[in-house]
Amino acid sequence: MAAPIGRIVLPGDTFSFEQLQPPDEHKKILLGPGLREEKAEIKVLRPGILRFRKPAVYWIDCHHKRYIPAKGDSVIGIVNQKVGDIFRVDIGSSEQASLSYLSFEGSTKRNRPDVKVGDIVYSKLLVANKDMEPEIVCIDSYGRSSGMGVIRNGGFLFHTSLNLARKLLNPQCTLLKCLGNRFQFEISVGVNGRVWVKAGNDVQTIALVNSVIVSEFKDNDQIKEMCKRISKAVVRMEID
Amino acid sequence: MRETPLSNCEREFILNFIAQQKRLDGRNAYDYRDLRIAFGVSLGCCHVELGKTRVLAQVSCEVGEPKQTRPHDGVLYVNVELSPMACPSFEQGRQSEEGIELSRLMERCLKESRCLDMESLCIVSGEKAWHVRVDIHVLNHEGNILDCASIAAISALAHFRRPDVSVHGEEITIHTLEDRNPVPLSLHHMPLLVSFAFFSQGKFMLVDPSSKEEKVMEGKMVVGMNKHRELCTLQVTGQMLLLKEQVLRCSSIALTKVTKITELIHEALDKDKQARLKGEKHGFAMLVSGDRVTANRLPTTEVKVDTLEISDEMERSQSSSEDGESQSGNEPMEEQIVATPKESAVEILTKGVGVIGEGGTSTWLDIPQADSKQTAAKKRKHKLEKMEEGIDDEGSSEEEEKVILK
Numbered sequence: 001m002a003a004p005i006g007r008i009v010l011p012g013d014t015f016s017f018e019q020l021q022p023p024d025e026h027k028k029i030l031l032g033p034g035l036r037e038e039k040a041e042i043k044v045l046r047p048g049i050l051r052f053r054k055p056a057v058y059w060i061d062c063h064h065k066r067y068i069p070a071k072g073d074s075v076i077g078i079v080n081q082k083v084g085d086i087f088r089v090d091i092g093s094s095e096q097a098s099l100s101y102l103s104f105e106g107s108t109k110r111n112r113p114d115v116k117v118g119d120i121v122y123s124k125l126l127v128a129n130k131d132m133e134p135e136i137v138c139i140d141s142y143g144r145s146s147g148m149g150v151i152r153n154g155g156f157l158f159h160t161s162l163n164l165a166r167k168l169l170n171p172q173c174t175l176l177k178c179l180g181n182r183f184q185f186e187i188s189v190g191v192n193g194r195v196w197v198k199a200g201n202d203v204q205t206i207a208l209v210n211s212v213i214v215s216e217f218k219d220n221d222q223i224k225e226m227c228k229r230i231s232k233a234v235v236r237m238e239i240d
Numbered sequence: 241m242r243e244t245p246l247s248n249c250e251r252e253f254i255l256n257f258i259a260q261q262k263r264l265d266g267r268n269a270y271d272y273r274d275l276r277i278a279f280g281v282s283l284g285c286c287h288v289e290l291g292k293t294r295v296l297a298q299v300s301c302e303v304g305e306p307k308q309t310r311p312h313d314g315v316l317y318v319n320v321e322l323s324p325m326a327c328p329s330f331e332q333g334r335q336s337e338e339g340i341e342l343s344r345l346m347e348r349c350l351k352e353s354r355c356l357d358m359e360s361l362c363i364v365s366g367e368k369a370w371h372v373r374v375d376i377h378v379l380n381h382e383g384n385i386l387d388c389a390s391i392a393a394i395s396a397l398a399h400f401r402r403p404d405v406s407v408h409g410e411e412i413t414i415h416t417l418e419d420r421n422p423v424p425l426s427l428h429h430m431p432l433l434v435s436f437a438f439f440s441q442g443k444f445m446l447v448d449p450s451s452k453e454e455k456v457m458e459g460k461m462v463v464g465m466n467k468h469r470e471l472c473t474l475q476v477t478g479q480m481l482l483l484k485e486q487v488l489r490c491s492s493i494a495l496t497k498v499t500k501i502t503e504l505i506h507e508a509l510d511k512d513k514q515a516r517l518k519g520e521k522h523g524f525a526m527l528v529s530g531d532r533v534t535a536n537r538l539p540t541t542e543v544k545v546d547t548l549e550i551s552d553e554m555e556r557s558q559s560s561s562e563d564g565e566s567q568s569g570n571e572p573m574e575e576q577i578v579a580t581p582k583e584s585a586v587e588i589l590t591k592g593v594g595v596i597g598e599g600g601t602s603t604w605l606d607i608p609q610a611d612s613k614q615t616a617a618k619k620r621k622h623k624l625e626k627m628e629e630g631i632d633d634e635g636s637s638e639e640e641e642k643v644i645l646k
Contacts, residue, residue, distance in 0.1 A: 118251070
């Protein structure tokens with residue numbers, strides 16, 4: 001029996017290696033979040049949908065709210081504390097991440113970046129493992145910011161579930177396309193479920209925030225319908 | 241677990257928005273969020289939802305010694321539990337400052353307003369009295385736990401029934417619930433707490449602050465009141481000065497809110513009582529929300545089955561028979577996904593066995609030959625519809641048989 005790809009699996013379900021892969025192909029199987037190898041078997045650890053991607057990547061898509069750091073993730077953090085030459089940043093994980101003041105574009109020992117407590121930063125995870133404090137940076141390996149850094153000039157930050165954040169990050173995301181046709185806005189989404197939005201005015205921003213939150217339980221047709229309704233409502237509110 | 245800090249951009253945005261006299265969730269300044277009051281199956285169990293804030297209150301009682309200073313009175317305990325389930329920043333076991341403030345305010349609201357008749361809780365003066373205990377569990381924290389908890393506590397007290405007690409000389413009998421009907425506590429009035437959040441040195445005022453507004457606010461005023469305009473509690477916290485006019489305005493707003501909420505509580509209590517009397521469903525079942533992440537996952541599959549049109553008359557008798565006979569058998573999985581037009585679909589499996597609507601298989605009694613079906617159909621009719629209808633439709637019932645026998 002082949003593995004039930006695209007169907008719901010529950011913690012405690014087990015698969016043999018043969019189930020995940022037909023015997024004639026000998027590729028390495030890659031197990032993503034929610035799956036673990038245990039005694040020559042593969043165990044399911046999270047309730048959700050079993051996903052597969054070629055050549056042999058398996059993972060489980062489940063509803064999550066708590067972020068678990070992973071190396072290379074782009075996250076939005078809130079600066080919580082300044083300690084010596086590092087900032088402590090809350091990225092929604094169990095431990096706070098550290099951010100060195102040297103890991104901003106153009107910063108040197110003399111030239112410190114202008115970061116205050118309470119600022120939000122868009123950054124990438126450099127170190128993420130279970131024994132160490134996560135470390136984030138706001139530069140790429142060439143020393144350029146490439147879009148990362150402190151997010152300034154207003155806007156609004158809110159939290160969503162992790163699936164929704166991933167859904168927004170999908171290039172084919174219907175919601176953002178629909179909203180983009182009707183509003184002008186900036187958005188940045190961290191895989192830790194934090195989303196920052198800024199639109200022309202506050203009413204529009206709130207409308208966008210609400211439409212993103214509500215879209216979690218809607219399908220694409222409903223999302224299109226909702227976008228239509230929201231843009232009408234916003235126009236009406238702006239006239240008032 | 242550490243609390244998520246509030247970022248500067250959120251703070252500025254919220255303050256800006258409030259200065260424009262708007263709120264994040266689209267409410268007006270003096271609006272409460274949606275309030276839902278539900279009672280559990282056990283007496284004295286009340287669940288209140290205020291927006292997404294959820295509180296569960298449970299009242300219990302036991303017989304014990306009254307306090308020495310008040311030998312003719314019962315005892316009322318109020319306990320507020322803030323578990324990490326409500327908000328990860330709440331710690332298990334240790335009472336936080338916020339928790340202490342909350343339970344003290346609840347105590348003041350319930351005890352010092354003397355809403356509960358303590359003397360009626362006395363069994364034998366100086367020896368035996370009822371100890372009534374209100375346990376308040378916060379299930380989810382989305383702001384304004386206090387108002388939610390006070391509504392839950394007072395509704396639970398109004399809903400609670402204690403066992404009846406009879407005293408004959410030295411002998412005290414506590415009657416079981418089967419033995420004698422339990423008696424309600426005597427509540428004189430219903431004190432409720434209404435919180436007001438203040439911003440920009442008391443320039444802006446909001447009723448029922450959400451958790452984000454609570455993080456941004458400068459000060460808070462809590463007004464405890466009942467619907468008879470009696471002030472029970474008043475507390476001001478935060479660094480701000482309030483004008484006399486503002487306090488008066490708050491109290492008048494509190495009055496309208498309290499009257500409305502009291503009405504809602506009575507309505508919910510009545511509804512629960514009616515449901516209990518009639519033996520209908522009651523309890524928390526209605527609270528389950530239908531949000532499903534997987535809602536769009538499995539598309540319905542169309543399966544072709546033998547269907548035939550039936551007349552309206554037929555459908556009526558069949559749909560009514562559905563809840564009677566058809567639920568007995570359990571269908572295999574494939575059967576349930578079948579997407580046949582709901583209004584008039586009968587699937588014939590074998591002779592004398594059919595599936596009607598979305599229920600399970602229904603089998604007619606095994607009475608031999610032609611007459612049998614007619615009598616079976618009649619039987620059903622007599623059972624489920626009124627007698628006179630059954631006789632009137634004599635002619636049309638023959639029409640039914642034709643359809644079934646096909």
